[in-house]
Amino acid sequence: MAEAPRATLVKPVERRTFLRYSLFGTVAGGLGAFGVGILGFLWPSLSGGFGAKITLPVKAKDLLAEITANKAPFEFPAGRMYIVAVDRSIPGFDDAYGDIAPAVDGDMGLMALFQKCVHLGCRVPWCQTSQWFECPCHGSKYNKWAEYKGGPAPRGLDRFPAEIDGDGNFIVNTGALVTGPARTANVLQQQPEGPNCVDL
Numbered sequence: 001m002a003e004a005p006r007a008t009l010v011k012p013v014e015r016r017t018f019l020r021y022s023l024f025g026t027v028a029g030g031l032g033a034f035g036v037g038i039l040g041f042l043w044p045s046l047s048g049g050f051g052a053k054i055t056l057p058v059k060a061k062d063l064l065a066e067i068t069a070n071k072a073p074f075e076f077p078a079g080r081m082y083i084v085a086v087d088r089s090i091p092g093f094d095d096a097y098g099d100i101a102p103a104v105d106g107d108m109g110l111m112a113l114f115q116k117c118v119h120l121g122c123r124v125p126w127c128q129t130s131q132w133f134e135c136p137c138h139g140s141k142y143n144k145w146a147e148y149k150g151g152p153a154p155r156g157l158d159r160f161p162a163e164i165d166g167d168g169n170f171i172v173n174t175g176a177l178v179t180g181p182a183r184t185a186n187v188l189q190q191q192p193e194g195p196n197c198v199d200l
Contacts, residue, residue, distance in 0.1 A: 053173050054079045060170040064104045073113070073126055073144070079174050081160060082113045082126070082133075084144055092187045097145075100161040100178055112160040112172040113146045118180055119153040127197035131190070133157065134198040141198070143190040148183045156180035 056063065056076060064085055067074050073082035086097065089107040101111035113133075117124045122137035132149060133142040140151030147156045159178040163171050181187075 050078065050080055051175050053171055053175070055165075056083070056170045056172065058170070059168045060102075060104045060110060060164045061168060063110060063170055064108055067110075068108075071131065072128060075115075075126075079112075079160075079172060080115050081172060081174065082115060082146075083170070083172075084111050084113060084146070085109070086111045086145060090187060096181060096185060096187050097159075100159055102162060102164045104164065110162065110170060111145065112162045114158040114160060114177060116158070117153060118155055118157060119151070124157065125197075129194035130192040130196045131194070132192055132196070134196060136198050139198055141196070143188050145188045145190075147181055147185050147188060153183075155182055156185060 054076075056074075056079075058066070058074070063074055063083055067083065067085045073084045075082055086093065086101050086109045087107055088094065088098070088101070088103055088109050093101075097111060101109045103109045115123045117135045117137065117140055119135065119138055119140050122135050124133045124135045124140070124142065126132075127134045130141075131144050133144070133146055135141070135151065135153070138152050140153035141149040142153070142157055143149050145156075146159070158180045160172045160174050161176050161178060162173070165171060
């Protein structure tokens with residue numbers, strides 16, 4: 001007569017072991033989620049927002065016409081940029097900005113400027129009366145091409161490279177910041193055209 005199989009006894013998990021494994025699991029899960037978040041920050045999904053190539057919703061020729069008519073830059077908040085009209089025939093322009101400001105109509109072109117002040121990072125608004133960019137935080141001033149004109153800023157505003165495609169779209173690469181010109185750069189040689197908005 002065969003013996004009946006013996007029942008296998010399962011050793012109960014001790015409370016201390018259970019708590020240890022629970023703690024390790026919780027810590028590992030938290031570190032894993034943190035790691036995924038860091039990877040997402042370092043390699044964001046760029047699909048047309050800031051940090052990627054942005055096609056503006058207005059054609060390049062229409063942008064130029066609007067900027068010229070309004071005597072004010074075109075502001076595009078989603079790209080954290082201003083678009084300004086430039087005269088590429090001014091001496092020294094090609095050496096300073098020729099690679100980042102494409103021609104639109106003859107000598108007239110467009111240049112994309114980062115809105116952030118290079119001093120401490122405030123958004124720099126446009127002053128319609130002076131025709132300059134003037135930072136309300138600490139008084140840095142830049143002409144309409146964002147060249148340094150005064151205040152504590154160490155240089156002119158930073159820029160983004162831009163291009164015009166075959167369909168006349170103005171495309172700005174906000175993932176490739178171009179350092180602004182030195183304080184001594186003065187290609188435009190523009191004086192304020194009226195009262196300043198910021199007196200600091």
